[in-house]
Amino acid sequence: MSIDCPPPGWFRAPGGAERAWVGLALAWCVVMTIMMPFWHFRGKQNSTGESYAVTPAQFAERVGKFVDAHQVGEDEGWPVVEPPPGGDAYLQAQMWSWYPILKLRKGQTYRLHMSSMDLQHGFALLPLNMNFQVMPGYDHVLTITPTQTGEFQVICNEFCGIGHHLMTGKLLVE
Amino acid sequence: MPGNHLPGLVRACDTTGLPVCLDAQRFIRLHAVMAVVFLLIGGVAAILLGLTRWPAVHLLPADWYYRVLTLHGLNMLIFWILSLEIGILYFAGTTLLNSRLASTKLAWACFGLMGAGGALANVIVMIGKGDVLMTSYVPLMAHPLFYLAIILVAVGALIGVINYFATIYIARRDQTYEGSVPLVVFGATAAAIIAVFTLLHGAVVMVPTFLWSLGLVKTIDPGWYRLVWWGLGHASQQINVCAMVSVWYLLATLTTGAKPLNQAVCRAAFVFYILFINIASAHHLLVDPGVSATWKIWNTSYAMYLAVLASMIHGFTVPASVEVAMRRKGHDKGLFGWLAAAPWKNPGFSAFFLSLVIFGFGGGITGVTLGTQQINILAHNTLRIPGHFHMTVVGGTTLAFMGLCYYLVPLLFQREFHLRGLARVQPYLFAGGVTFMAMGMSFAGSYGVPRRHWDVDFTGATFPAGFDASAHLMLGVLGVGAVLSFLGLALFIGLTVAAVFTGRSNRGAPMAAW
Ligand code: HEM
Ligand SMILES: [Cu+2]
Ligand SMILES: [Cu+2]
Numbered sequence: 280m281s282i283d284c285p286p287p288g289w290f291r292a293p294g295g296a297e298r299a300w301v302g303l304a305l306a307w308c309v310v311m312t313i314m315m316p317f318w319h320f321r322g323k324q325n326s327t328g329e330s331y332a333v334t335p336a337q338f339a340e341r342v343g344k345f346v347d348a349h350q351v352g353e354d355e356g357w358p359v360v361e362p363p364p365g366g367d368a369y370l371q372a373q374m375w376s377w378y379p380i381l382k383l384r385k386g387q388t389y390r391l392h393m394s395s396m397d398l399q400h401g402f403a404l405l406p407l408n409m410n411f412q413v414m415p416g417y418d419h420v421l422t423i424t425p426t427q428t429g430e431f432q433v434i435c436n437e438f439c440g441i442g443h444h445l446m447t448g449k450l451l452v453e
Numbered sequence: 454m455p456g457n458h459l460p461g462l463v464r465a466c467d468t469t470g471l472p473v474c475l476d477a478q479r480f481i482r483l484h485a486v487m488a489v490v491f492l493l494i495g496g497v498a499a500i501l502l503g504l505t506r507w508p509a510v511h512l513l514p515a516d517w518y519y520r521v522l523t524l525h526g527l528n529m530l531i532f533w534i535l536s537l538e539i540g541i542l543y544f545a546g547t548t549l550l551n552s553r554l555a556s557t558k559l560a561w562a563c564f565g566l567m568g569a570g571g572a573l574a575n576v577i578v579m580i581g582k583g584d585v586l587m588t589s590y591v592p593l594m595a596h597p598l599f600y601l602a603i604i605l606v607a608v609g610a611l612i613g614v615i616n617y618f619a620t621i622y623i624a625r626r627d628q629t630y631e632g633s634v635p636l637v638v639f640g641a642t643a644a645a646i647i648a649v650f651t652l653l654h655g656a657v658v659m660v661p662t663f664l665w666s667l668g669l670v671k672t673i674d675p676g677w678y679r680l681v682w683w684g685l686g687h688a689s690q691q692i693n694v695c696a697m698v699s700v701w702y703l704l705a706t707l708t709t710g711a712k713p714l715n716q717a718v719c720r721a722a723f724v725f726y727i728l729f730i731n732i733a734s735a736h737h738l739l740v741d742p743g744v745s746a747t748w749k750i751w752n753t754s755y756a757m758y759l760a761v762l763a764s765m766i767h768g769f770t771v772p773a774s775v776e777v778a779m780r781r782k783g784h785d786k787g788l789f790g791w792l793a794a795a796p797w798k799n800p801g802f803s804a805f806f807l808s809l810v811i812f813g814f815g816g817g818i819t820g821v822t823l824g825t826q827q828i829n830i831l832a833h834n835t836l837r838i839p840g841h842f843h844m845t846v847v848g849g850t851t852l853a854f855m856g857l858c859y860y861l862v863p864l865l866f867q868r869e870f871h872l873r874g875l876a877r878v879q880p881y882l883f884a885g886g887v888t889f890m891a892m893g894m895s896f897a898g899s900y901g902v903p904r905r906h907w908d909v910d911f912t913g914a915t916f917p918a919g920f921d922a923s924a925h926l927m928l929g930v931l932g933v934g935a936v937l938s939f940l941g942l943a944l945f946i947g948l949t950v951a952a953v954f955t956g957r958s959n960r961g962a963p964m965a966a967w
Contacts, residue, residue: 281636281702281713281774282471282549289633289716297714297769304765308758311821315754318827319746325826328749330742355915376915399590399675401834401903405918408901410833412741414675415592419742432918434911436834436903438586440593441516444908447916 326411326421333418338371338394345369346379354380354449362389369393370433370448372400372413374440377433377448385452388424401437404450410436425452456551457627463553468864468963477547477554478865481540483564485861488536489949491571492851495528496942503890503935508909508928515907519586522905523578526587530846531606531689532571537854538644538696539563539613544865545641545699546620551629555619559612566609574602586905588682591662591673600663607659611652614645636713636720640699643723644692651692654684676743687734690846691726691760697808697850698723698767700857702774704805707860708796708967710782711774719770725763739829746826753824761821768813775806799967804856804880811888812849816841819895834905836931837898840891847938848887852880855945862949863964868956873967876948883941890934897927 293301319325333341345360345367352359358379362368364387371378373396383389393402395415402411407427413419435446456463462475498521504512505521513521547554554560577583582596589595621642624630634642658681664670702719705711713719735752738744779791786793796802819841823832832838859876862868870876894904902909902924909928911918959965 281706281711281719283635284630284632285636285716287632291715291717293715293718297718297773300769301718301766304762304769307765308762311758311761311825312754315826316750318825319750322827325746325830326740328742328745357915398593403834403901403903405901405920408831408835408899410740410830410835410901412679412738412833414742416674417676417742432916434903434918436906437590438519438593438905441519441584443519444515444906444911445914447911447914447918449916 329420329422331418331420332416333394335394335396335415338369338392338418339396341392342369342371342378350379351382357449359451364388366390367392370402371396372402372435372446373397375435375442375446377402377435377446380449380451382451382453383425385425385428388422391421391423393419393421398439399437400435400439400446403434403436405432405434407431412437428452456553456629457623458553466548466864467867467959467961471548472551473865474547474553476557476560477543480554480557480560480564481543481861481865484536484540484543485858485866486953487564487568487571488533488540489946491528491532491536492942493946494575495525495533496939496946498522498525498528499942500935500939503932503939505907506928507932507935508925510932511908513907516581516584518907519584519905520578520581523583523586524575527574527578527603528571529851530587531603532567532574534693534696534846534850534854535606535610536567536571537857538648538692539567539610540861541696541700541857542613542617542641542645543620545638546617546624549635549638550621550624552620552624552627555616555623559616559619563609563613563616566605566612568609570602570605570607570609573598573605577602588686589662590682591665591675591678594666597663597666600659600666604656604659604663607652607655610648614648614652617641617645633716636716637699637703639720640695640702640723643727644695644699646727647688647695648692651685651688654681654688658682658685676741679738679741680744683734683737687737690842693846693850694764695723695726697812697853698764698771700853701767701771701805701809704801704853704856704860705771705775705778708799708802708805709775709778711778713774714770714777718766722763722766722770725759725766729759729763736824736829739824739826740833749826753826758821761817764813764817768809768817771809772806796967798877799859800876800880801856801859801967803877804852804859804884807880807884808849808853808856811844811852811884815844815888815891816849817845819844832898834903835898836894836902836904839904840893840895840898843887843891843894848884848891852884852887855880855883858945858949859967860964862952862956863959866953866956867958867960868952869959869965870948870952870956872948872951873965875944877967879941879944879948882944883938886934886937886939886941888934890931890938893927893930893932893934897924897931900924900927902928 361382433448583599784794
């Protein structure tokens with residue numbers, strides 16, 4: 280019984296169905312273990328975790344320069360900014376907005392920099408459903424290539440205070 | 454083997470004949486009562502949350518939603534489960550090893566600190582000074598007493614764990630048992646070992662955060678906080694798994710007389726939990742900046758799957774031991790005749806077996822899926838995450854602990870349950886409700902619906918956003934499941950409280966068979 284001290288000699292190798300199951304489960308775990316790095320390189324859809332230290336003030340300055348250099352329009356008073364293909368794009372998270380509106384081109388590759396001015400935020404791109412953590416002090420760089428055109432919504436999915444549900448933004452792909 | 458009890462401080466159990474240390478019994482009762490109080494608070498919070506996430510009802514205003522969410526996470530995941538686990542440790546260390554509890558002073562300190570910390574945390578959150586959710590990710594800041602309350606609970610739990618190790622030590626020293634410890638004690642010890650390094654992580658992250666909230670430390674790095682916090686947050690889930698699996702073995706024995714097939718296999722699986730689970734906590738950081746892809750992959754692949762292997766082993770050995778026991782009793786018809794003949798009307802058995810199924814199939818499969826780097830990008834911070842853990846820690850651990858209570862009350866409070874028909878139904882109601890709710894959460898999350906979010910229609914936001922009708926339907930499923938599981942939970946609390954305070958005493962006679 281599991282509540283009694285086992286009789287002497289309890290330590291023995293598994294046999295029969297139990298042994299087969301342990302072997303099967305282990306083999307499956309090995310497959311899964313290999314799949315993870317395999318798909319990282321094969322699928323080429325994962326973040327490499329590229330990131331740099333940055334203070335909120337430094338990041339805000341870069342965002343400001345980026346907007347000044349590449350603004351192409353305005354929507355609801357928010358700048359629409361089109362980064363050069365192959366270049367850097369910036370997205371600033373702040374209670375409770377995503378700044379600015381980015382306009383990207385299908386098939387071009389960008390380095391998307393994200394950081395927060397205050398609390399932790401969650402970058403969530405809908406309806407594609409892609410989610411990344413955005414934190415103050417970290418310049419989180421994602422190398423992205425849009426494969427679909429359209430208007431995408433950015434929402435926040437890390438709790439960031441009472442206005443968390445109001446934190447939305449926009450991303451355009453042409 | 455003679456025990457080491459002082460005269461007058463031990464009784465023989467009227468049902469099993471096992472020795473019951475009366476000191477341990479007192480503290481197990483105290484911890485069980487405290488646990489159920491926390492479960493009640495968490496349960497009231499649960500139904501309020503369920504009715505808020507159900508868009509057609511959308512009950513709470515935004516500030517109260519986040520407040521109640523904080524309350525729910527703390528009371529359920531930490532206070533309810535941890536309080537009961539300390540009781541389980543006391544039981545395993547004394548009754549199963551034929552020993553006395555090492556120290557009543559330590560036991561009082563543990564109970565007092567956990568109770569005081571839990572009460573303080575509830576007060577601070579209720580008065581609106583701790584709207585930071587259970588994870589309290591910096592730089593979100595709560596009142597210093599919020600962090601102090603968590604530290605008190607953790608220190609209290611650590612003292613309880615130390616008392617358990619001291620009990621094992623004196624049992625060994627006084628030779629109250631022979632050979633190796635029973636399997637349930639082995640599993641409980643694995644839980645206790647994991648608890649030690651979990652609580653140490655807790656200290657490493659919570660103490661500086663407490664000082665920061667007092668203004669004594671200038672900044673806390675948010676990436677560092679997440680790394681260490683999840684060393685606490687994830688590893689502590691392995692305490693729950695170890696405790697739950699030990700309870701499965703215990704209930705399998707109590708309800709069907711099951712014996713483990715091969716003790717070495719079961720024990721090795723517990724050792725896997727100890728060795729691998731801490732590094733596996735990297736799966737919480739799969740979409741974080743600051744940690745490299747290599748680090749993420751290394752830690753979430755081999756380490757996580759070896760911990761998963763352990764669960765897969767228990768997922769085989771536990772039902773297999775029940776099968777063998779049932780067949781031995783003559784229920785030998787066909788492939789599943791043993792299962793059909795199992796004591797499904799015994800809430801101890803049904804809670805245990807449903808817990809096994811929900812944890813194994815629902816929780817396990819979603820967990821492994823969500824823990825892969827690729828899928829995590831789709832799932833991070835969506836409702837798929839609470840969908841997963843309501844099948845592990847609620848449909849799994851909490852349900853198993855409910856099953857345990859159907860034996861704990863008659864055996865250690867020596868009181869019988871009233872309304873036994875309702876008790877027989879309770880595990881099914883709770884299991885069904887939780888499964889339904891978790892499915893609603895998981896499917897809504899797969900459309901991208903965020904967790905911890907008050908308004909999925911984004912009313913008043915600068916740029917419109919939202920979800921289609923199918924996502925709303927799934928949030929409705931969440932709501933209906935929440936109502937059902939809340940009814941199951943309320944029924945459990947009602948039956949247990951009624952039994953403890955007004956149940957017929959069974960002193961001097963075996964407990965009424967379920
Ligand atoms: C009657 C049973 C329960 C119901 C109806 C319920 C419902 C919910 C709901 C609706 C949420 C909010 C999800 C969101 O909006 O993000 C939630 C969160 C949560 N629940 Fe439960 N729950 C129940 C029992 C439990 C139990 C027993 C535990 C732990 C042992 C638990 C642990 C949690 C945790 C850790 C969270 C996440 C809190 C956070 O995001 O900070 N729940 N639950
Ligand atoms: Cu935000
Ligand atoms: Cu937010």
